[in-house]
Amino acid sequence: MQKTKLILCFSRYWFVAIILVLSFVGIFDHDLWTADEPRVAEIGREFFDEGVSLAVPQLNGEAFMEKPPLYFWCVALSYKIFGAPSASAARIPSVLFGLGTLIFTYLLAGKMYDRKTAEWSCMVLALSAEFFYIHHKSLVDTSLVFFVTGTVYWLYLSLTADTEKKDRYYRLCYIFATGAFFAKGFIGLAFPVLLFACWILWRRDWQEIRRARLRVGLIIVGSCISLWFWFLWKEGSWEYISTFLIHNNFQRIIPGVGSEYSGGHVKPFYFYLFKFWRAFAPWSILVPAVFFYACRKGFQDKNRLFLCLWFVSGLLMLSLAGTKRTIYIVPLIPAISILTGSWLNDVESRLINGRFARVSQWFILCVCGVLVLALAGVVFKSALYKTVPFVLLMPVVTIGYVFAFRSFVNNRVIKxxxxxxxxxxxxxxxxxxxxxxxxxxxxxxxxxGRLGEIVAAKESTLYAFQPEETTRAVVPFYTGRKLIPVYDLEAAKSLPRENNVLMLVLDKHKDMRNFNSLKTLFPDVILSEVVGKRRNFKLLSN
Known part of the structure; x- marks a missing residue:
């Protein structure tokens, strides 16, 4: 009897242990990497500087109005808990938001289907390439995905609950929608609003608009946003608000206006049609079979309809937006993960047993086999085959894959x-x-570290010639010294010459154009180092 309980407990909770290991692996073993991590970590650190307002994120002492402050608050709180700013502490909020997203995905899939489907959905999401990537980086998008998934969960309960429970669920939906705004701006509100509108239009349930009590939602969301805008106006007048609203929201989102946006990432309409397959890898191999099954069954099932509307409406909105990055598609991955998890559960339960399903399973199994071989090949090519993790885990991976392949051959289903x-x-x-x-x-x-030692020894002000965001983030974060930006050659010529002037220069081009333009003014090269593949830093002096 006791043995049966242990087996039942293992069969129910083994995947929790795997997800926890997946979530925390790689969090504590490396420094800040480009491009977004240094910026996020430094903004969180600067909240501790004297005179900095919690309402206005700052980078290198200047207002940073690209994102609302919620994630940066979480990073600052993590620093406070762990005692000091560090790369690991900066990533902890992403880990927690990622786990929260997995929990909401599990709950939503469990409400829609059953526990086994919820487990499948959770595993599919946790092992999706782009979700795994952002889950392990200090990135604002992890908070956006969490609050969007939470909002959609409460929205689903609101739409499907009895009348007496709708008010409570809608209020929770509005609270999480507020969090979605403070995670990344109006795009956080766009996902659930568009999903709600598509649901109403498809089902023609006009009475649901009245039951949603949108006035309450406007009060909850609008009052919180208005309060933050008031603090922004108090700190920087209309300039901060207009920078956030116009430059970093409307010009990025609204088609056509994005052409005036100078922040980059302007891509064609079809961008996500190609990037989605990498973002959802390796499960994207199964997507054709998943949607073939969904279309064949039809959309009379409200769960299938809800998930498809979530994914398709969001994908269309992102495709129409002015700027695009692969990371922007992650708030839609929980939807396709639940659809895929439901399909995989039906396959395992033998409710689906067609040729298309078998070929899709063969394909993903063979691709994983190729990945194992490629991983071993890259390790040997990089001379990393003597590392402890490879020696211990590679035999386990190989034997495990052989058993999984053999199980599929015998049972004709992926378990x-x-x-x-x-x-x-x-x-x-x-x-x-x-x-x-x-x-x-x-x-x-x-x-x-070397740069900080030199600047401290010379007791000089540190200038930087046309510094990019990453430079304005990593130098203050690791040295504790803010840079003074110099944006053109005339400004560099006007610097005081009586004392040693230290000028940090970054070149990403082979012609070293920045260094060549300054070497007559600052002939002494005190420090020169290449970080990554193409970041050539030089510390110059007159």
Missing amino acids: LCGLPVIISLIYILSVLVFVPYINKTNSFRPFC
Whole structure:
């Protein structure tokens, strides 16, 4: 009897242990990497500077109005809890937001289907390439995904609950929608609003608009946003508000207006049609079979309809937006993860048994086999085969894949305790082997340490010629000294010459154009170092 209970407990909670290991692996073993991590970590650190308002994020002492402050508050709180700013502490909020997203995905899939589907959905999401990536970086988008998924969860309960429970669920939906705004701006509100509108239009349930009590939602969301805007106006007048609203929201989102946006990432309409397959890898192999099954069954099922509307409406909105990045599609991945998890559960339960399903399973199993071989090949090519993680885990991955392949041959279905475990081990092995190796070349900390020692010894002000965001983030973060930006050659010529002037220069081009334009003014090269593949830093002096 006791043995049966232990087996039942293991069968129910084994995936929790895997998800926890996946969430925390690689969090504590490397420094800040480009492009977004240094910026986020430094903004969180600068909240501790004297005179800095919690309402106005700052980077290198200047207002940073690209994002609302919620995630930066979380980073600052993490620093407070762990005692000091560090790369690891900066990533902890992403880990927690990622786990929260997985919990809401599990709850939503469980409400829609059953516990086994919820487990499948959770594993699919946790092992999706782009979700795994942002889950392990200090990125604002992790908070956006969490609050969007939470908002959608409460929205689903609101739409499907009895009348007497709707008010409570809608209020929770509005609270999480407020969090979605403070995570990344109006785009956080756009996902659930568009989903709600598509649901009403498809089902023609006009009475649901009245039951939603949108006035209450406007009061909850609008009052919080208005309060933040009031603090922005108090700190920087209309300039801060207009920078956030116009430049960093409307010009990025609204089609046509994005052409005036100078922040980059302007991509064509079809951008996500190609990037989605990498973002949802390796499960994107199954997507054609998943949607074929969904279309064949039709959309009379409210759960299937809700998930498809969430994914398709969001994808269309992002495709029409002025700026695009692969990371922007992650708030839609929980929807396609639940659809895929439902399909995989039906396959495992033999409710789906067609040729298309079998070929899709064969394909993803073979691709995972190729990944195991490729991983081993890259490890041997990089001379990392003597590392402890590779020696210990590679035999486990190989044997596990053989057993998973044999199980599929015998049963003709992929099992929850088979392929997902192998993919998890591949992820864990890759992170443990390659991240410390890559950190040796991608870390800014050694260079910034030497830079800080030189500046402290000379007791000089540190200037930077046309510094990019990453430079304005990593140098203050690792040295504790803010840069004074110099944006053109005339400004560099006008600097005081009586004392030693230290000028930091970054060149990303082979012609070294920035260095060549300044070498007559600052002939002495005190420090020169290459970080990554193409960041050539030089510290110059007159």
